[in-house]
Amino acid sequence: MAEEGGNQRYYRAPCPGCGAPVEFRSAQSAFAVCPYCQSTVVRQGETLARIGKMAELFDDFSPLQLFAAGRIQNQPFTIVGRLQYSHPGGRWTEWIAALDGDRTGILSEDNGAYVFALPFELQRAAPPPGDLRVGATSAFNGQSYTVSSNEQVALLSAQGELPHLPELGRPFPMVELRNDKGLVLSIDYGTEPPGAYLGRSVQLEDLQLTGLRDESAKDEKGRAFNCPNCGAPVTVNLADSKSITCGSCNSIIDLSQGIGGELKHAEQDEPVRPLIAIGSMGQLQGAQWQVVGFQHRMGVEPGDDEHFGWNEYLLYNKKRGFSFLVDAEDGWSMVKPTTGAPVMAENGSSATYLGKRYTQQYAYNAETTYVAGEFYWQVERGQKTFNRDFASGNALLSMERSANELTWSSGSKLDSGLVSAAFKLDDKKDMFVRGDALPVSAASGLGCGTIILIAIVIIVLLVILSTCSGSSGGSRSYGGSYGGYSSGGGHK
Structure with a gap:
């Protein structure tokens, strides 16, 4: 009819x-x-x-x-x-x-x-x-x-x-x-x-959506369960979580197939304590974000044996979705996965996205070594990707590639003081300072002779580094993953 x-x-x-x-x-x-x-x-x-x-x-x-x-x-x-x-x-x-x-x-x-x-x-x-x-x-x-x-x-x-x-x-x-x-x-x-x-x-x-699902009408049944490793209660707070860690034993629990079935898990030793606690709220870029996940990652450049590490905080805002706050050796940054895919030069030296050209800073292999909290992708220890980091002034672009997925993310650098203030951790602001701080600004009380000596040391180090091989060095820039293994497609 x-x-x-x-x-x-x-x-x-x-x-x-x-x-x-x-x-x-x-x-x-x-x-x-x-x-x-x-x-x-x-x-x-x-x-x-x-x-x-x-x-x-x-x-x-x-x-x-x-x-x-x-x-x-x-x-x-x-x-x-x-x-x-x-x-x-x-x-x-x-x-x-x-x-x-x-x-x-x-x-x-x-x-x-x-x-x-x-x-x-x-x-x-x-x-x-x-x-x-x-x-x-x-x-x-x-x-x-x-x-x-x-x-x-x-x-x-x-x-x-x-x-x-x-x-x-x-x-x-x-x-x-x-x-x-x-x-x-x-x-x-x-x-x-x-x-x-x-x-x-x-x-x-x-x-301009109307008729959305009423928050109060959500059936929360099944969003809390017992850890399959230690039996402690675990509560899932985010709708899209596909992995979560147990707060008692630090096991990584796979939620990708739902809570109703048998839960797979992997134990973690040697827990890493985040500088910003899981659950913390912070005001960044005009929005209130909650820290819902944390991962520590290690990287190494191809042909090199010197490893470096960095931390990534997964941030969530109900209207803006997910972003990443990255804590690396040379500073803080905030990025999120791009919808489109930048065009990269054949030799990888640059990439162009939305009309802006970025220059490659680093290329390296990355591995996830520790995770905590909830994630909207299926995260595991030992996940490996190949990453490239690009920059154009304070603007950042990153590529992460796995066997079946290529993920790009973009964002910008953040001042360390802004990050500590955003999460009301001013009493710990010295712990947020990274390599982005200039020697003079980090030691305003130094005398002129000391400053000149520091400058000479830096020049000598630069000369030594310039005689090394073409490797870009053991330090990485800006953070790496930005959402790798995030099933980064419009269908996922």
Whole structure:
């Protein structure tokens, strides 16, 4: 039965499984899941045929829900469906947005933020997924893109009405490409021919959303559990957490497959105490941030045997998502994953993003050695990546590459005094001072002769270093990971 609802024509027919009404608000929706009996139905004209039963949804505690409405580029849209996928790093959700009855978009997670994408017609056939290697460049419709991830994914569950429905549990490739203009191109090999979507980063607050999930209505059941190693109570505070550490025994607990199943864990020895405590609140860059995670990492330049270390604090703000506060030898910085992918020179000496050119400072192998708190990606000790750090004045850019993912992040340097004041740790501000402080400013009480002597020593050291090999040295700049292993795609 077709009915008129305001300006929107929609279809309603009885569920072939239980007889309850099933509605189709979008003309592009061919499938739906009955909200009463979870039957999966396909629309055939104005009748429905049952093709199976949908698996139970994994509660991702998202603020989004069916029938929430908003605006994108001054166009109204309504969320009508949800698809939940799994990949080696965990799970993620895509929300189906009906724009005007004839078009549907996808609102999906992107490193704690969101990407809104629309169907994109490729002017050439999508290449085989094996040809799109992570880090490689490829052109589509006259635009150059860099492959940022190439994963095998599978549909876990679905809700509402859907324009397409991959076979439940069957793995298929999903490839994401990004460019230096901030565009995200997703190629979905779960259909034939493969489907493509092109999107940009969005903030939920900018979408003017109404009908969001009521915070008080969240079912918190299952968000607290006993540590599988020591039995101590563990509470998950963030909706998107895929890893958490036990506060009692420091074990890393894998949440990527949900709390309901058997929890995998890894024990950690020799705990590292963060300078800024987990749970601390701080005001930085015009927003209130909470420290929710911490990791210590070690790096070494290829061909060198001298290691260096640095710390990264994962910060969370409800409206801005996640950022990283990085504590390195030469100073503090604050960065967050980029939506697009900068263009890097072939020799790696520079990178360009959003019209700005950055010069490479360091290239090195990195390894995570200790973690604490919660993380929106599946974090483990021993995770290894290859990193490059770039700079343009105080502006920073970083690349992190693993086997299946290429992640970029951007941000800027921070004064150490600003960081200590932000977290109300002025009494410990001397502990925040790093190599960014000039010798004179760090010792204002020194005499002129002492200052000259320091200058001579620095000059001698520079001469000695200049005679060394072409290595950029044992010190690294600005921080490294910035969200590596963060499943950095619009679909994750």
